[in-house]
Structures are given as C-alpha cells and as structure tokens.
Amino acid sequence: xxxxxxxxxxxxYALLLPGLLWxxxxxxxxxxxxxLTSLWTGNISDGYVQTWNWGIYPEAISEYWPWLARSIxxxxxxxxxxxxxxxxxxxxxxxxxxxxxxVLLFLVIxxxxxxxxxxxxxxxxxxxxxxxxxxPIKAAGLLPEEFRLLATPAAVIAGITYNFLPFxxxxxxxxxxxxxxxxxxxxxxxxxxxxxxxxxxxxxxxxAALGFVVGAVMDYGALTLAIPGAIVGGLVGTFxxxxxxxxxxxxxxxxxxxxxxxxxxxxxxxxxxxxxxLGNPQSLMIGNVIxxxxxxxxxxxxxxxxxxxxMLAILVGLFIYARLLGTxxxxxxxx
Amino acid sequence: xxxxRARTNPDLTRRRFLQGTALAGTAAFxxxxxxxxxxxxxxxxxxxxxxxxxxASAPASAAAATPATSGDLRWANWIGYIxxxxxxxxxxIKKFEDESGIKVTYNEKIDDNETFFxxxxxxxxxxxxxxxxxxxxxxxWMVARLARLGWLEKIDTSLTPNFVANxxxxxxxxxxxxxxxxxxxxxxxxxGLGFDQKKTGALDSLEILFTDxxxxxxxxxxxxxxxxxxxxxxxxxxxxxxxQEQFDAALAEVDKAVKAGIVRAVTGNSYVEDMAGGSAxxxxxxxxxxxxxxxxxQKPDQDFQWALPKEGxxxxxxxxxxxxxxxxxxxxxxxxxFYYDPTNAATIEAYVNYVCPVAGAKEVxxxxxxxxxxxxxxxxxxxxxxxxxxxxxTTADEETAWSEAFTKAMGL
Numbered sequence: 001x002x003x004x005x006x007x008x009x010x011x012x013y014a015l016l017l018p019g020l021l022w023x024x025x026x027x028x029x030x031x032x033x034x035x036l037t038s039l040w041t042g043n044i045s046d047g048y049v050q051t052w053n054w055g056i057y058p059e060a061i062s063e064y065w066p067w068l069a070r071s072i073x074x075x076x077x078x079x080x081x082x083x084x085x086x087x088x089x090x091x092x093x094x095x096x097x098x099x100x101x102x103v104l105l106f107l108v109i110x111x112x113x114x115x116x117x118x119x120x121x122x123x124x125x126x127x128x129x130x131x132x133x134x135x136p137i138k139a140a141g142l143l144p145e146e147f148r149l150l151a152t153p154a155a156v157i158a159g160i161t162y163n164f165l166p167f168x169x170x171x172x173x174x175x176x177x178x179x180x181x182x183x184x185x186x187x188x189x190x191x192x193x194x195x196x197x198x199x200x201x202x203x204x205x206x207x208a209a210l211g212f213v214v215g216a217v218m219d220y221g222a223l224t225l226a227i228p229g230a231i232v233g234g235l236v237g238t239f240x241x242x243x244x245x246x247x248x249x250x251x252x253x254x255x256x257x258x259x260x261x262x263x264x265x266x267x268x269x270x271x272x273x274x275x276x277x278l279g280n281p282q283s284l285m286i287g288n289v290i291x292x293x294x295x296x297x298x299x300x301x302x303x304x305x306x307x308x309x310x311m312l313a314i315l316v317g318l319f320i321y322a323r324l325l326g327t328x329x330x331x332x333x334x335x
Numbered sequence: 336x337x338x339x340r341a342r343t344n345p346d347l348t349r350r351r352f353l354q355g356t357a358l359a360g361t362a363a364f365x366x367x368x369x370x371x372x373x374x375x376x377x378x379x380x381x382x383x384x385x386x387x388x389x390x391a392s393a394p395a396s397a398a399a400a401t402p403a404t405s406g407d408l409r410w411a412n413w414i415g416y417i418x419x420x421x422x423x424x425x426x427x428i429k430k431f432e433d434e435s436g437i438k439v440t441y442n443e444k445i446d447d448n449e450t451f452f453x454x455x456x457x458x459x460x461x462x463x464x465x466x467x468x469x470x471x472x473x474x475x476w477m478v479a480r481l482a483r484l485g486w487l488e489k490i491d492t493s494l495t496p497n498f499v500a501n502x503x504x505x506x507x508x509x510x511x512x513x514x515x516x517x518x519x520x521x522x523x524x525x526x527g528l529g530f531d532q533k534k535t536g537a538l539d540s541l542e543i544l545f546t547d548x549x550x551x552x553x554x555x556x557x558x559x560x561x562x563x564x565x566x567x568x569x570x571x572x573x574x575x576x577x578x579q580e581q582f583d584a585a586l587a588e589v590d591k592a593v594k595a596g597i598v599r600a601v602t603g604n605s606y607v608e609d610m611a612g613g614s615a616x617x618x619x620x621x622x623x624x625x626x627x628x629x630x631x632x633q634k635p636d637q638d639f640q641w642a643l644p645k646e647g648x649x650x651x652x653x654x655x656x657x658x659x660x661x662x663x664x665x666x667x668x669x670x671x672x673f674y675y676d677p678t679n680a681a682t683i684e685a686y687v688n689y690v691c692p693v694a695g696a697k698e699v700x701x702x703x704x705x706x707x708x709x710x711x712x713x714x715x716x717x718x719x720x721x722x723x724x725x726x727x728x729t730t731a732d733e734e735t736a737w738s739e740a741f742t743k744a745m746g747l
Contacts, residue, residue: 045484045731047461067747121608128612129552135613146551150614151599280600281593281746292742295449296559297735 031311038304048300060305064289068306068313071286073217074153075269078160080210082168082264083257085161090172090256095181108169116163120277123159124150127278151280154218159274167263175256176249183252184244192243199237199246207233258325266314286310402494402672403665404436410470410670411455413653414443416522418686427682431673437666448477456658460486465660470667472653476560478518479511479728481656488657489516494668497675501694505720506652510575511728518654519671520692525641525715525723526561527648529620529629531610532638541569541644544619545588550597553617554606555589559741560726562589562601564649565619574649574724582737590744601745610639622712623689641712643719650723652692688713 038056042048061068093104111119126132127149137143149155211229216222272287279285286306293303418427428439445451451473459466473481481487492499498519512518530538535549544553544565555562564574567585572578577585592598599615600606607628609615625641633639655674657667673679677695681703684691690713691697700708707713715723729737 043731043735044480121605124605124608124614125612128609128614130613148551148614150609151551277605280596281598284746289747292745292747295453296742297739298449299735299739 031308034304034307037300038302038308040301044298053301056301056305057309060302061309064286064306067284067286067289068310070283071269071310072313072317074157074160074275074283074285075265075271077157077214077217078164078268079168079261079265081157081161081214082165083172083261084210086165086168086172086260087253087257090169090176094173094176094179105170105173108166108173112166117273119163120159120273123155123162123278127155150278152219153279153283154220155278156275156283156285157214157218159278160268160271163271163274164264164268167267168260171259171263172253172256175253175259179249179252183248187244187248188242192247194238195241195243195246196238199241200234201237203233203235203237203241204230205233207231207236254325258321262318262321266318269314270310402435403663403669406666407438407440407663408470408666408670409440409442409468409663410667411442411444411451411468412472412521413445416443416472416653416687417441418683427679430679431670435666435669435673437669439670445472448474452477452480456481456486460484460659463660465662466658468658469661469663470655470657470670472521472655474653475509475511475518475651475725476729476734478654478656480734481658482511482517483728483731486659487517488659488661488664490519490657490671491664491668492516494665495519495672495675497672501675501677501680503692503694505650505723506692509725509728518656519675520652521655521674522687522689523650523652523692524689525622525643525648525650525712525719526556526565526619527622527644528642529606529610529618529625530640530642531613531616532640533636534616537640537642538617539642539645541565541646543617545569545592545597547595547597549617550595551599552615553597553599554609554615554619555593555598555601556606556619556621557601557603557745558651559738560651561649562619563737563741564724564726565644568644568647568649568724574726577727579733582740586740586744589741593744593746613637626710626712627688643715643722645722647722647724650690650725652725684713690715 036050037048039050039052039054040048041051041053089108093101093108097104127134129148129150130138134143134147134149138145138147149158208226208230210233211225211227212222214220214229215225218225269285270287272285272291275283275285275288290303290306290310293299293306417425420426425441428441431437432439444455451471455468456466456471478487490498492515502515502520506520507515509515509518528538528541528544532538535543543549544555560574563582563585566588567574567577567581570581570584570588572581572585593601600609602609604624606615606618606620607624610618610620610629611632620641622641625639629639655667655671657664661667674683675693677693677699680691680693680696681699684696684700685704685707688707697708697714700714711719
C-alpha cells in the first residue's frame, strides 16, 4: 500500500524525465556552450581562449542594435498580419466549416509538405518583377514598369507572415473550436447586438495605426496605407464585429491568441531565410548578421553574443507579454 | 540527343545549397564547439612556412613511387560533381576501383565550404586528430585557410606523374600553394557578366555593374572574392596581388553601388531565380549557372548570355586536398593521378560541364563530343585564360578583416 502511494508520487516526475533530459541535452547544453563561446577571445588561426570578455555584449549590442530592432519590428508586424489573416480563417473553419472542417484544416497545413526553402524560393518566381502576378498588371498599364515587390521590406514581412501563418491559425482554431457556441446565442438573447458606435471608432483607429506602421516600415510612405487602413478597419468594426464577439468570443479565444502569437513571433524574429531571399541589403535581419558572423567572418564570440542577446530579448518580451495577458489564460488552453 | 545529354541537372548543381545549409551549419557549429581553446599542439603555428606539415606519413613514404594497390579512400565531394549513372552509381569511380584495387567511399557531403569546415574539419584538426576523410574538395580560399593552419598533408608528387605533367599551367604555383603539392584542382568556374541579351543587348564591360543604367535590376554575389575581385579588376588591380589599398578602393565601389540602390540584392545562387523571373536582367554570374540552369529554361523573350568582361573576370577553383592525419595519403595520390589522366578527366567533364584543369582533356573531348570541347565556358581559349584572375591567398588577419568589411558593405 505504502509502496503504491510512493510510486504514484514519483510517476509525474518519471513522466517528465524524458522531456527534461531532451531539453537538457539539446537546449540547455547548447545554450551554455553558446554563452561560453560568446566569452572567448581569439581567431580561427590562433585558436580561441576563454577570457570572460564581458565587453563583447555592450559592443555587439551597440553595433548591431539596428538589426535587432528591425528583426523585432518585422517579426512583430508579421505576427500582427498573421493574426489579421489567421483569425478570420480559423473563425470560418471553426464556425462555418461544417463537414469540410478537416479538409480546410488540411489545406492550412498543406504548405508544410514542401520545404520552407523551396516555398520561399517559389515566391521569388511568383512575385518576380515580370512574373505571374506583376507581369499581367504591368502589361495592363496599372503599375509603373519599375514597381517591384521583391527585394523590399514588404516582401520580407509578407514572406514571414506566409511561412508562419499555420502556426497562428492552428492554435486559434483550437481555441475557437472548443468554444461553447450556445454562449454566443445566450449573449445575443441578452441584447448583445452590433457594436456601434464603438466598433467604428476602434476599427478606424486600429486600422489607421496598423496601416501607418506597415506603410512606414515597408517603405510605401506611412500615410499611403493609413487611410485605406482606417477605411477597412472602420468597415470591419461597424459591420462585422458584434458585442457578442467582443464580450464572449474574443475573451474565450485569448489562449489561442496567446499561443499563436508566440509560436509566430519567436521564430519570425530569428528568421533569416526570408530576408536573404526576398529582401535587399537594407532589409537584412539579426539572423543574417549572426549567420554571416559565424560562417563568413568566423567571429564566433560576437555571433554567440548576438544569439544570446536575441534569446534574452525574446524571453523578456515573453515574460512581459505573459504578465499582460495573464498566464492562467495560457494554462487554461491545456485544461 | 547531344542537347539533352547530361547537362548539369538543375537540382544537382554544386552551388545550389548555399542558403539553406546555413541552418545546418549553425547546428554543426554547436557540435564543433567541443574543443574551445587552442590545443597545445605545436602544429598550429602561425608562421606560413612552418605551418605546412611534413609529407605523408611513414607507410606512404616507405612505399615512395610505388602506387597504392589496396586500402581505402574516403572522399567527400560536392553533389553532382562527378559523372553519375542513372542508377546513382559513379562509373569513373568504379573504373578506378577496378584498376587500383582501392575501395572508395564516395560521399556527396559538401554543400558549402564554411559549413563543411565547421562540421567536418575544424573540431578534429584543432585537436590534432585525423578527420574522417582522406580527400575533400574545397574552394581556393578554404585551401588557403587550411594550408595556413597547417591542416593539410602534402600530395606525394612522385606518386602522381599525371598530375605533374597535365595540370594546366595557370594553376601552377598559386599563392596559397607555391610548390603545387597541397591542392590538386578538381573543377573551376568563371565569374563574369550574366545578362538577358534581349533586354540589355550585348555587354562586355564591368562598368555596367557600377552605373545606374540598370538600377534595381542587377545583383552582386555574396562571395567576397567574386564581388570584390570583379570590382578590383575594373579599377585595374590584379586580385592575385591585391594590396590593402586596392582592396579598400574596390570595396568602396561595391559599397557605393549597394548604398545607392543600384544593386537589387546580394545573393548566393538565388540570382538564378531573379534572372529567370525577369527581376534581374544583369548579374555577377557564375558561368556554370548560366549555361546549366538559365539557358535550358529560358522563355521566348529571354536570351541568357554569359560573357567574360573585356577587363577580365574571376577564376575560382575547387581543389582536392588531403586533410592532415589521413592514413590513406597514398590512396588519395593514386586517385589524383587517375583523374589527371586526360581520358578520365574528359569522361567526368562530359557530365559536369565546369572548367577542366587537366591539359589534354580538350583533345580527348574533341573525339568524344566536339560541341563540349569547343565550348569556351568549359574549355576557355587562351585569350580568355589570359584575362582570368585568381584571388590571392589572404593572411589570417586579412581573411577576418576583409570578410568583415565585405559583410558590412552587404548590409550586415
């Protein structure tokens, strides 16, 4: 009897063990190695010596903060855009998917059956200056000959958004799918009608702000996109958003939003493939810097320091985000 | 029939994998971190002369001038870089095995120099241990780095009469291999102008890469030695004897063009997609890409050409080298000698279509396939060879400083 109880007490830890070992071996150990590497001094010819050169951190940050900042902005924007695309998608599949739910979900995941690299390279072909998309538009005279989508920040952000969209959509879908739809009916019975005029106001402000930031970052001029953004936001807020949505659906979807935005944001900030293939020399990200420092310059200490700074920055951001959105919502997703 | 024959398969080209493998490279780096500080091994001497290790190990020198007739050869090469049969076997290697009695383990393991260096060479050689390879194929500058570090075995040239006799003269006494006994050229490629002649007309000058006539429609290469090399040639410098001032001047021109937005992107192989889709109509380009990838798929309104600029172009070479501590140097020498038999070289060339470093292979090729033999991109005529420059070996400090300066100019 006592024995059984003791076994039962150990069981959870025993179950944790494989996962913890895995993490210790493939996450903690490399992280420690990387940290130690960042405090080396030397070069590839004479070898490296552990000198505990802490000065590398302020040096690396002061030299590369523009790339860090750019990565966080690009990653953040890609996350917001993935949410703007992924939420309606997840909503439609969860609430209107009917018999086709599984097919639709499969279609969301389908791009993963092709390699990340190939998908991104295929964008180069589709978005080429005279390619499938722009070729006919230019031929019709709707865009100037020198207009381009590739080799711009817009292409990088769009590429990241596309590549990580399923990471956003799936957690949102899970959260929306398990929602008790009767709660919405109940809210409607209790006079939760259209969300006016607040919806219009919020929609205009959010749309304008998003348009402003996207326009500024993507080099199209902040105001060019702020006005259409405000119009679209206003229309969505006025006609599509109901009080039931604001008071019931959105709060219940929070765990999905939280998980989805983390799953998108973290890899997006560290991504370097999109910037390398779709960007230009003015739109490179911190991942590209780290790659070049490791492999081309063979400056392992700086590369490791930057990787570590990036990891810390993400962890701190995560912590703040978790505090703001509430960790119980996060754990709520798994109960 | 000949048109369809063994042109380099687009999926299998040597430089295709630059971008994606960086991921693997980073992982490999972590694995390679096991030996952080400089080992006590005396072999890592900074002085250039002292760093070259003594010739092959005892068994090989005891057998001097008697070719190996048994044993193993473990060889790492780039993908698609040797003749390959339909079933995936390698006929020329089979022939070598039958002739020599040596068993070859051939692995198409190398995707790019940096990654292979970090994954397979750095850790063991730093710890003074043998690698798992007897022969590896790496580009000039990596040979220079390995030689500088003292991480190469010499090729016992008494075992390689064909190599001594048939190496094309412009490969002899290169700056990183003054005695021509560290590196045996495998294939070369040229860096020059790639363009869509229907959009640009015929081009023959490097000047066009630095003016804004095709602003936003041209690309540079992310290989420092190609991009800076071409810029230096345009300024009248010889990349084979580049001074710091000349490097700075050449890089300043590159930097200016990038900052001015003349350069659309700095790419590895992916300029091929840019050109195929019409995004770029002009590029610093590798001869093999234009011939092997762009021309076969061009649309009716495209006419891809590769030109060696009148000022000159770059010649880069991938070389067979023997990593330090290999127990099979005599077997490696036997293969090198086998390859430098013009008949064998021509057989491989007919499949690979890069520039062949073996003198006499062209004559053999004339009987095999005159079309290839007369293609200047595969067998460059003498007046082309005179205009081709090789980037000189750099010191350790230069290698770091120059690649750092270059990555800065590229926006990193």
